[in-house]
Amino acid sequence: MQTSHSKSLYRRNITLLYLFQVTSHLWFDGALWVIYWEHRGLNLFVIGLLEALLHLVSLLLDIPMGILADKIGWKYSLFLSGIAGAMYCALSLLPYVTLGAFSAFVFRGVQITLANGSDMAITYETALSSGDVNRYQSLSGRLYATQILALGLAEGLGGWLAGWNWTAVYGLFAIANLLSATCSLFLCTPRPKESKSSAHTLAAAAPSLLDMLMTSARFAVKNSTYRRWIAFSATLSGCIATFSFYGQSLLHDVGWSTQSVGILMGVECAGSAFASVASSTITRKLSIPGIAILTASGLALFAWLPPFCKAFGYLLSQVMGSTAEPLIDKSLNDLLPGSLRATLLSGNSTAFSLFMVAIFPLFGYVSSRSSTIQTYHWCSGLLLFSLVIGFPIWLWKRRRKAAIRHPQEESGNCDVS
Numbered sequence: 001m002q003t004s005h006s007k008s009l010y011r012r013n014i015t016l017l018y019l020f021q022v023t024s025h026l027w028f029d030g031a032l033w034v035i036y037w038e039h040r041g042l043n044l045f046v047i048g049l050l051e052a053l054l055h056l057v058s059l060l061l062d063i064p065m066g067i068l069a070d071k072i073g074w075k076y077s078l079f080l081s082g083i084a085g086a087m088y089c090a091l092s093l094l095p096y097v098t099l100g101a102f103s104a105f106v107f108r109g110v111q112i113t114l115a116n117g118s119d120m121a122i123t124y125e126t127a128l129s130s131g132d133v134n135r136y137q138s139l140s141g142r143l144y145a146t147q148i149l150a151l152g153l154a155e156g157l158g159g160w161l162a163g164w165n166w167t168a169v170y171g172l173f174a175i176a177n178l179l180s181a182t183c184s185l186f187l188c189t190p191r192p193k194e195s196k197s198s199a200h201t202l203a204a205a206a207p208s209l210l211d212m213l214m215t216s217a218r219f220a221v222k223n224s225t226y227r228r229w230i231a232f233s234a235t236l237s238g239c240i241a242t243f244s245f246y247g248q249s250l251l252h253d254v255g256w257s258t259q260s261v262g263i264l265m266g267v268e269c270a271g272s273a274f275a276s277v278a279s280s281t282i283t284r285k286l287s288i289p290g291i292a293i294l295t296a297s298g299l300a301l302f303a304w305l306p307p308f309c310k311a312f313g314y315l316l317s318q319v320m321g322s323t324a325e326p327l328i329d330k331s332l333n334d335l336l337p338g339s340l341r342a343t344l345l346s347g348n349s350t351a352f353s354l355f356m357v358a359i360f361p362l363f364g365y366v367s368s369r370s371s372t373i374q375t376y377h378w379c380s381g382l383l384l385f386s387l388v389i390g391f392p393i394w395l396w397k398r399r400r401k402a403a404i405r406h407p408q409e410e411s412g413n414c415d416v417s
Contacts, residue, residue: 007130009126009129009130009188010126010127010129010130012188013122013123013126013187013188014123014126014139016183016184016186016187017119017122017123017126017143017187018143018146019183020078020119020180020183020184020187021119021143021144021146021147021150022146022147022150023150023176023177023179023180023183024078024081024082024085024115024119024147024176024177024180025147025148025150025151025154026150026151026153026154026172026173026176027151027154027155027158027173028154028155028157028158028161028169028170028172028173028176029092029158029169029170029173030151030154030155030158030265031155031156031158031159031248031261031262031264031265032155032158032159032162032169032248032258032261032262033245033248034047034245034246034248034249035162035248035249035252035258035261036092036162036166036169037050037101038249038252039166040097040101041097042097042098042101043368044246044249044364044367044368044372045361045364045365045367045368046101046364047364048360048361048362048363048364048365049361049364050101050102050105051105051245051356051360051361052356052357052360052361053102053105053106053109054105054106054108054109054112054356055109055352055353055354055356055357055360056109056353056357057105057106057109057110057113058109058112058113058116058349058350058352058353059350059353059354059357061109061110061113062113062116062346062347062349062350062353063213063216063343063346063347063350064213065077065113065114065116065346066116066117066343066344066345066346066347067213067216067343069114069117069118069121069343070121070340070341070343073189074118074119074121074122074187074189075118075122075184075185075187075188075189076184077114077115077118078114078115078118078119078180078181078184078187079181079184079185080114080181081110081111081112081114081115081118081180081181081184082111082177082178082179082180082181082182082184083177083178083181084107084108084110084111084114085107085108085111085173085174085176085177085180085181086174086177086178086181087104087107088104088105088107088108088111088177089104089170089171089173089174089177090170090174091103091104091107092104092170093166093167093170111177112349113346113349116345116346116348116349117341117343117344117345117346117348117349119143120140120329120333120345121341121345122187122189123136123139123140123143124136124333124341125189125341127139136330136333138277138279138280138326140325140326140329140330141276141277141278141279141280141326142276142277144273144276144279144322144325144326144329145272145273145274145276145277146273148269148272148273148276148322149269149270149273151265151269152265152266152267152268152269152270152272152273153266153269154173154176155262155265155266155269156262156263156265156266157172157262158172158262159258159259159260159261159262159263159265159266160259160262162258162262163257163258163259213343215340216340216343216344216347219336219337219340219344220344220347223335225335226332226335226336226344226347229328229331229332229335229348230332230347230348230351231351232288232328233324233328233332233348233351233352234348234351234352234354234355235355236291236292236295236321236324237321237352237355238352238355238356238359239295239296239299239383240295240299240317240318240321241352241356241360242356242359242360242363242379243299243302243303243317243376243379244314244317244318245360246363246364246367246372246375246376247302247310247314248261249367249372250310250372250373250376251264251307251310253372253373254307254310254373255307256307264311264314264315267311267315268314268315268318268319271315271318271319271322272318272319272321272322273322275319275320275322275323276322276323276325276326278323279322279323279324279325279326279327280326280327282323283323283324283327286323288324289391289395291320291323291324292387293387293391294316294320295316295317295320295321296380296383296384296386296387297313297316297384298313298314298315298316298317298318298319298320299313299317299380299383300313300380300381300383300384301313301316302314302317302376302380303373303376303377303379303380304377304380328348332344332345332348333345363375363379366378
């Protein structure tokens with residue numbers, strides 16, 4: 001039953017979370033950062049190293065930052081994230097290209113790491129405290145749609161500004177980061193309700209950061225469902241991000257202007273926003289294998305279709321990723337104890353960072369040694385081959401589990417009768 005206080009807290013936090021999602025995702029360089037650093041004189045391999053550095057920072061800091069967020073408060077983690085984002089923008093404009101680029105991406109990694117899990121942790125606990133947790137996937141989808149629409153607007157405007165002045169792109173981005181930092185300070189953190197789960201109880205009794213880390217590690221080791229969702233999320237997001245970021249360079253190489261790339265990203269954000277809002281309905285119909293197949297198909301079409309038609313493949317893969325995001329978010333949050341929520345959600349971004357550190361610079365290296373389009377052809381073929389091999393194995397395992405469960409259910413029914 002909702003009290004007047006919980007209703008007020010819910011409305012206040014949800015309104016502020018919508019504002020935070022808008023301001024924190026005005027990534028005016030989102031559709032163009034690869035093109036920007038090529039414009040500054042860096043090749044694709046070095047650009048790949050920049051992204052790898054970002055994810056290496058995330059990899060090293062994800063779990064410690066998640067623990068810190070659980071200890072000091074999720075909203076303060078979001079505040080520091082905005083400050084780090086403003087530093088990223090300032091360093092990106094330094095006249096010393098290599099120093100500026102690598103320094104900027106360190107701060108970009110810190111920004112993303114500080115935000116990982118904290119916004120969704122506040123959202124989930126707000127829904128839980130108001131008794132609205134069953135609608136969390138829909139709420140998560142709407143918030144995700146809001147950030148995507150903000151991103152699309154920023155990317156479209158960024159594409160137009162880039163044709164005029166790159167300083168305007170990063171200047172506006174810095175202002176947006178400072179606004180998101182300010183907005184986060186007005187959030188209220190609900191008190192997590194005590195849970196009887198052993199992980200939660202142990203965490204509540206263990207105030208030290210090391211004990212929280214060990215508790216989180218034990219939870220991850222014992223919970224195979226958590227690990228499967230983490231692996232699926234990291235692989236899906238990693239493939240989409242790699243194809244998308246290098247896709248900026250590919251589209252530019254085949255004749256797309258910066259304005260056209262920005263418009264495509266804006267259209268993609270509109271489609272992805274719709275998909276995230278409709279996530280509950282779509283994921284029930286497609287299931288996880290359906291999402292994986294359509295995502296891989298979109299990436300393959302992006303690689304093989306003629307220049308103008310590549311937009312179709314790009315849009316399909318991005319929309320499928322946005323469809324899966326709220327489902328993954330809800331499925332993970334449903335598993336996690338409240339006192340370790342940001343810490344364990346950081347495991348998702350840690351796995352994604354592992355993927356990006358290993359694969360992203362490798363993709364750039366192969367592209368610089370051969371060609372971007374050839375690399376896309378090889379990688380899309382590998383993805384489709386993996387699905388051809390993996391889907392029958394998944395289907396066999398599912399049928400085997402069903403076959404084992406059926407006799408057990410029949411035996412239980414006989415015992416009851």
